[in-house]
Amino acid sequence: MTSYTEAQVLPLARPARAWPTWLVPTFFLAPAVLMLVIFLLYPLLSSFQLSLLNWNGLGTQGKFVGLDNWLYLLQDHIFWLSLRNNSLLAVFSVVIQLPIALALAVLLDKAGGYSRVLKIVYFLPLLMSSVALGVLAKNLYDPNFGPINLILQALHLDAFAHDWLGDTHYALGSIIAVVCWQNIPFYMVLFMAGLASFPDELQEAALLDGASEWTIFWHIKLPHLYGTLRTGALLAIIGSLRYFDLIFVMSGGGPEHSSELMATYMYHTVFDSFQLGYGSTIASAMFIVVTLVASLALRLTRRFEPEV
Secondary structure (H helix, E strand, C coil): CCCCCHHHHCCCCCCCCCCCCCHHHHHHHHHHHHHHHHHHHHHHHHHHHHCCEECCCCCCCCEECCCHHHHHHHHCHHHHHHHHHHHHHHHHHHHHHHHHHHHHHHHHHHHHHHHHHHHHHHHHHHHCCHHHHHHHHHHHCCCCCCHHHHHHHHCCCHHHCCCCCCCCCCHHHHHHHHHHHHHHHHHHHHHHHHHHCCCHHHHHHHHHCCCCHHHHHHHHHHHHCHHHHHHHHHHHHHHHHCCCHHHHHHCCCCCCCCCCCHHHHHHHHHHHCCCHHHHHHHHHHHHHHHHHHHHHHHHHCHHHCCCC
16 A cells, blocks of 8 residues: 655645735725826816817807917906916915914914913914805905994094905905915914924024024024925915915905906806806916916925925
8 A cells, every 4th residue: 555745645835926016005096096087187187178168068069169268368368367366365475474474483382381372362263264254354344334444433544444345456455464364373383383393402502502592593493494484385375376265255356357366267257157168278277377386386495395
């Protein structure tokens, strides 16, 4: 009778299957990529496609007009006015919001434990919805019953009382003031996080060397915040170019398009004038402007990027 050894009876063990190194990250990234394709890439390509049509949004098919909408856009003074207003909003957002937010962050950082109430008070505008804040600001600016004009009249400063949202000279500036008031708390928290990462040992060493608080801030803390300042500036610029809700509630882009932005102009074109094709052209142009400005801002501020 033939006998078999254990090695002959047992089957050879199969080596563990090696999965491709790209398979696991692809598996986990696939849902996010799919969502981006559905909710970002497809609407973007669809918007560019609609910009080639003359369509009122009704029916199943618009008339193909090629680049006529884009040629008309280049001659549309309202679009260029809205682009100018967006640019002014972006500039003043950076010039006003960031310095005030940085000053508040330094103040609260120095206040220590006594700053909790102030943090809550300063953060309140950001907690309000843009629609509610727009309605509140619209009532504050009311020319007849608004508290701003009433206070000016009580101080016998009637010459400074205006129809803030109804005057073409003051509408955009009044809205910019509210936009800055709403967003300053966000950048304040951003700068406070940057100051919290500043090493205490470095400040103590500078104080022992005889450096003043101003010298420490200007020559040590501020360079430490360059990366945070860069992030805040980029967010302020990109956010200003995409702003819509607060302006729409307060003025709707008026009077006489003096506070019109690209987003509000696009809304009026599509939903008031029923020009879906031209509205898609404005939306596509808005995407191009935001992309170009963001890329340029990233390149210009690259030297402020923190080293890793």
